[in-house]
Amino acid sequence: MKPRTRRLLNFWSLFTGPALWWGTVLLVPYLMMLAISFYTRQFPFHVPDFQFGNYVTLIADSQYFTVLLRSLWIALAVSVTTFCLSYPLAYFLAFKVRSNRLRLFLYTAAIVPLWVSYLLRAYTWKTILGSEGILNSFLMWIGIISEPSTIFLYNQGAMVVTMAYIFTPFMVMPIYASLEKIPRSLIEASKDLGAPRFTTFRKITLPLSMPGVLAGFTFTFGLSIGDFISPILVGGPYSNMIANVVATQFGMAMNWPLGSALGVVLLVIVLGIITASDKLERIGRINLG
């Protein structure tokens, strides 16, 4: 047998199964969603078609357009919040904790919540912020308020807090990794050249940790824009996100074409952000040599 033939045989014995599997359960379904987004809705279901009506609806119908804008806004708010929470933590871990073991312990502590049930983490905020919840009862107990307040739960603020809480580890991880990689000599060199601490941070540390920050933003943005659990649990009436609308269209509303179109939009947004951050990171890398 020729080496080439042997190699080919080897490859296909390995790859036939995966190729069939990935094709059937991943590629075909994604393509189907894309196809259905061009279908026309017709009672009781939909009929094959090729028209852009569903996409037009998403932009023309203010109901959907508002949701789209709101989703982007909430995802951005969540990303910025997690960034504000994560950067000081990651910076402290990377530069200020001198003991390696303590650093490893604290870092593990910061990312372990990631593995604690997502649903439960969202749910605990409901129990904390609710009108009969811990925050209210605590405030009443110490006498700041006399009546349970409803301002904590069921609004966009609650949603941002909950999602920021859930996704913080996704921001801490990449930022910490990029801070950790910065050679200490660079920072010392900057100090040695007489730069004040904040200048060193602004000119050296922050730019060098940008890849991590970008990765963190990509993660949190993508995750929060695709979340439909937190909005239902803590978001209240005016907090529908794209993901909720998709879920509704595939559920009660039974409008798959519209749901698919929204799904495609969501997919494009997420892939767009990943691609953009990838490009930005690459440009950054060139600048840093």
Place this chain on the structure above:
Amino acid sequence: MATVTLHDAGTRKKPIDAGTTGLGVAALCVLAFLYTPIATLIVFSFNSNSITRLPLEDFTFDWYTRALGNPDLMTAVWNSVFVGVSAVMICLAIGIPTALALDRHDFPGKTVFRRLVILPITLPGLITGVSMLTFFRSVGVDLSIWTVIIGHGTALTAIVVTNVFARLQRFDRRIEEASADLGARPWQTFRHVTLPNIRSAIIGSSLISFTLSFDEIPVTFFLTGRDNTLPMYIWSVIRRGITPEINAVGTIIVIVSITLILISVFMMHRENDRAGPVRPAR
């Protein structure tokens, strides 16, 4: 004088300044923010207060006994275990050959294929969920626990692929050449040499996949039939209202998943350590 100053500088501890202190306090606050909700969950699972509110009342195991005595809940737990184990099997059966093919072979469309494979963990789970729903409905498959298993298998195989692939990339290919040189056919080399050296990556990623499957909502939400998984059961309960029973279940989940994850992290670290010193430094 000069030597004294030098000596001084060497032994004196750096003074801790206000900036560092502020940063430390901020870091601790963030950690507190991360753990308060989990602590709440655990504390209230042992509290007799039937509404999660302060002040605390009596210590009790009641919620645990109730949870364990709840047949719907227990069925959901077993469904989740079944789904998790089956999904992990799929992940391994598909993920290991995929990782091997990506590591060892060049083929047309490899870059695209690689992106496709990790899409389920890059995209929101909801997209994978609805597209698979579309697929199953279109080919006339009824939703059941099996569609959930296939869904989890698809969504989580990327975990096995990325972990095993990363391990294979650091793997010294010459030990496979050595095995072939000593007469081993490809499958013998895989069994005796490759597999033992990627075993912990496989076990580690299996544990992670299982944990994620046990907690999975976005895909399950669209693909589930009559049989609830645990998260779906919890979801249906907490949408109606809050019950401390969920706190008890939550506490158990927290403990089990943290244990599984720590084991898997430990496994992966241990292997890296062992693979290290065998190659002589060059």
Place this chain on the structure above:
Amino acid sequence: MTSILELHHLSKIFRGGVVAVDDLSLDIREGEFLTMLGPSGCGKTTTLRMIGGFEYPDAGSVMLDGRDITNDPPYSRPVNMMFQDFALFPHMTAEENIGYGLKIAGVGKTPTAERVRAMLDMIELPGMGARFPSELSVGQQQRVALARALVNNPRILLLDEPMSALDAKLKESMQVELRHIHDRVGITFVMVTHDQTEAMIMSDRIMVMHAGRIEQIGTPTDLYDHPRTAYVAEFLGASNMIPATIRRDGGDVVACAGSMTVRLDRNTGDSGTRSLFMRPEKIRLVPRESEAGDGSSTFSGTVKELFFSGNMVRIDLDVGAERPVIVHRQLDTELAAAGLPGVGDIVTCAVNPEALKLFDTAEVAAMKAEEAAA
């Protein structure tokens, strides 16, 4: 002597068009210790890997005992390899590593254990079988790798830079030991190295490779004393390559460089400017203005610099040529009695025409340029 392995017009081109091996033909003799010598990138490792079955040639064939094995996979060739950095199985003990080939071949437990024990004795590591590679020193790892490769009694043992992981001291003793093991087991050894001393100490024959081709093949002394190309002359040992003018002087052919004029072999038919090759240790220091007899020519030069390296001294002599003439002299009692020359002294040297060779200046220049680029 019968040949065990024949390479016929072997070529290998890597992706990107790099020609690693270029139309290489070679006969390897049964039982010999052959070394492929050359700098990195000369194609020696690729050739070795094609013999082992880890690479396949784009053209040509590999014949083992008269059978075409060009396209056979490694596992069906009775050829074993000792890998650079050893490639021991990290998850197996020394014993399991050595016994692996037997296990795969389906040899039973008891004979395997016996054979492994015998191998452990041969490599002088009795009782160390239960250790993992990470618990062995580099030298011990190397022995285990050797035993693992020999356990199946291969027709040919391939050795890929076997000494590169060892420190200088260990290297020296292992070179001798490996040579002894070769003589004892009677298996054909084919080694790849970039270390010319190692090649000369260990091999029956050396094949010097350059840019995917064989530059010269022969016994170590043959290559050292009669290099066919400037490349081989420079690669093995130290050498003087001095641009010189060749002319006829009566019945003699002489080479002139600066104040130096040396007689060449009578039948050297050259003229014009050539590179004069002399081994530094073939140049003798003689008493001033003496006639060396035995047909040697003498020349004088000013000592420019002296370098000591323990048992030897290197003397750089200025003879007014483009570069100094390097002379190596053993620091023996004779020299001690005569007294070492000092910097600035004028000394007289003698060199026999047999020790002189001429190479093309263009060839030498091209080689130097390549060296500088590497």
